[in-house]
Amino acid sequence: MIQEPFAMGNSRIHLLDPRFKIIAAIFYTLVIALSNKILVLAIALCISILLVYLAELDLREVAKRLAVVGWFLLFIWLILPLTFEGEQLYQVGPLTITLPGVMLATRITIKTLAILLAFMPLMATMTIITLGHTLNCLHLYDKFIHLFMMTYRYLFVIENEYQRLWNAIKIRGFRPKTNMHTYKTYAYLIGMLFVRASIRAERVHQAMLCRGFEGRFYSLYDFSVSRSNWIFAGFMTIITLTLIILELI
Amino acid sequence: METHSQSNNQRRLLIKLDGITFRYPGSTANIIDKLDLKLYRNDRIGLMAPNGSGKTTLFYLIMGLLKPAAGQIHIFGKPVSSENDFKLIRRRIGLLFQDADDQLFSPTVLEDVAFGPLNQGKTPAQAKKISIETLTTLGLNNFENRITHKLSGGEKKLVSLATVLAMKPEILLLDEPSTGLDKATKALLINLIAKLDISYILISHDHHFLNKLSKSIYSMENGKISTELILHRHFHNHPKNSFYMH
Numbered sequence: 001m002i003q004e005p006f007a008m009g010n011s012r013i014h015l016l017d018p019r020f021k022i023i024a025a026i027f028y029t030l031v032i033a034l035s036n037k038i039l040v041l042a043i044a045l046c047i048s049i050l051l052v053y054l055a056e057l058d059l060r061e062v063a064k065r066l067a068v069v070g071w072f073l074l075f076i077w078l079i080l081p082l083t084f085e086g087e088q089l090y091q092v093g094p095l096t097i098t099l100p101g102v103m104l105a106t107r108i109t110i111k112t113l114a115i116l117l118a119f120m121p122l123m124a125t126m127t128i129i130t131l132g133h134t135l136n137c138l139h140l141y142d143k144f145i146h147l148f149m150m151t152y153r154y155l156f157v158i159e160n161e162y163q164r165l166w167n168a169i170k171i172r173g174f175r176p177k178t179n180m181h182t183y184k185t186y187a188y189l190i191g192m193l194f195v196r197a198s199i200r201a202e203r204v205h206q207a208m209l210c211r212g213f214e215g216r217f218y219s220l221y222d223f224s225v226s227r228s229n230w231i232f233a234g235f236m237t238i239i240t241l242t243l244i245i246l247e248l249i
Numbered sequence: 250m251e252t253h254s255q256s257n258n259q260r261r262l263l264i265k266l267d268g269i270t271f272r273y274p275g276s277t278a279n280i281i282d283k284l285d286l287k288l289y290r291n292d293r294i295g296l297m298a299p300n301g302s303g304k305t306t307l308f309y310l311i312m313g314l315l316k317p318a319a320g321q322i323h324i325f326g327k328p329v330s331s332e333n334d335f336k337l338i339r340r341r342i343g344l345l346f347q348d349a350d351d352q353l354f355s356p357t358v359l360e361d362v363a364f365g366p367l368n369q370g371k372t373p374a375q376a377k378k379i380s381i382e383t384l385t386t387l388g389l390n391n392f393e394n395r396i397t398h399k400l401s402g403g404e405k406k407l408v409s410l411a412t413v414l415a416m417k418p419e420i421l422l423l424d425e426p427s428t429g430l431d432k433a434t435k436a437l438l439i440n441l442i443a444k445l446d447i448s449y450i451l452i453s454h455d456h457h458f459l460n461k462l463s464k465s466i467y468s469m470e471n472g473k474i475s476t477e478l479i480l481h482r483h484f485h486n487h488p489k490n491s492f493y494m495h
Contacts, residue, residue, distance in 0.1 A: 128356070129356040129357060129396070132356070149355075149356055150354060152356060153354055153355065153356055153397065153398060154354075156398040157350050157398065200350075200351070203346070203348070203351040204351050204354050206309070206314045206351075207344075207346050207351045207352045207354070208354065208364075209312075209314065209339065210312055210314070210339050210342075210343075210344045210346075211339070211364055211365040211368060211412065211413075211416060212336070212339055212340045212365055212368035212369055212416070213364075213368055214336065214368065218367040218368075218373065218376075219373070220359065220360055220363050220367070220373045220376065220377060221373075
């Protein structure tokens with residue numbers, strides 16, 4: 001259900017401390033998201049591509065992920081140039097393509113690609129579990145992290161329950177149609193899933209109580225910081241600051 | 250089996266239930282009805298009874314997950330009734346749940362096994378050490394970083410057992426540990442449990458499993474543990490059955 005194609009690897013980026021990667025990703029992408037100058041965005045896109053290169057990611061997987069946003073960007077290109085008010089660029093029959101529309105679509109496209117291409121090498125090069133531990137180390141709110149980790153753990157169990165229920169429905173000859181019977185069946189399916197999930201949650205809680213759980217989680221992990229992490233941190237800080245300065249002048 | 254010098258210790262009463270009664274809300278009948286039970290040190294009791302006869306409920310009552318409507322529970326010689334009493338008890342009794350997916354909630358095996366020791370106040374380094382040792386005793390070497398939801402059914406069961414044993418419990422409550430396991434894994438589990446130096450109550454539907462692992466096997470009927478013994482094996486140094494019914 002959840003695949004982590006980038007999580008394993010031995011590239012320079014994979015070996016970095018996940019805390020550094022997360023902090024870098026947050027500030028770097030935030031600056032990109034708030035920037036508007038094409039120059040700044042273009043530089044950011046180059047840096048992101050460089051990061052993908054350094055992380056030695058499987059380019060086919062990268063392309064697959066970009067294809068998903070491709071559809072979104074396609075719609076932006078279909079709509080924005082035609083609907084935005086401003087200086088006319090081309091006239092195609094009754095349709096007017098405007099310069100500000102094209103510029104906006106370009107900015108959105110570069111921004112999207114730059115942010116996505118930064119997240120793949122920085123965030124996706126760790127497992128979801130490591131991500132959880134790292135957020136814990138960064139003192140993010142406890143309950144949020146455990147919600148996140150438990151969701152990850154039980155998503156698969158609930159998916160199995162769903163498969164079982166769905167099979168039970170299928171083997172009795174159910175064929176979805178546009179009628180009350182179909183809606184009712186779907187409603188029962190979803191309702192049953194909630195019931196089972198909540199019973200499951202109760203049992204999991206009981207099992208935790210049996211092992212001495214008193215509302216506090218303890219983490220097993222401790223990260224150590226090597227020199228390459230500080231080099232990376234310095235590099236990302238300079239890049240991010242440069243982007244900010246270029247955007248502001 | 251045990252030497253005579255231990256025989257005094259052997260008689261130590263670990264769990265004593267007197268007239269325990271419990272009814273689920275919305276139900277008309279008591280699922281547990283004036284039940285008495287004594288578990289002594291080194292006892293290995295098997296319980297075999299039809300579905301819905303209250304075996305799992307009995308375990309939940311001993312662990313304080315459910316509270317009885319009437320009756321008294323003594324564990325390790327002390328009465329237990331409040332949640333705070335049970336909190337202390339739970340650190341010394343291990344309950345192996347029927348469904349391993351209920352027990353294993355952490356993303357990785359190591360974290361799950363270390364969860365109990367950490368709750369007992371061990372440092373992360375100690376908890377890690379205990380966990381790896383426990384996994385090794387169960388033949389689960391190098392399982393630390395495995396992802397729990399990706400384990401097979403048999404592996405999940407063994408890791409569940411590790412999570413319980415890592416807390417070094419004095420009593421084990423095993424709720425149908427052999428359900429859904431193949432023959433080889435069952436045999437492995439029998440070997441592992443037989444080797445443990447621990448008192449336990451074992452619920453199972455599996456004759457072979459119970460015969461291998463219990464000194465005496467009882468049934469449950471009408472909310473009570475049946476006075477009729479299905480099996481009682483005599484050991485030379487163990488002339489008396491250590492499990493009494495009233």
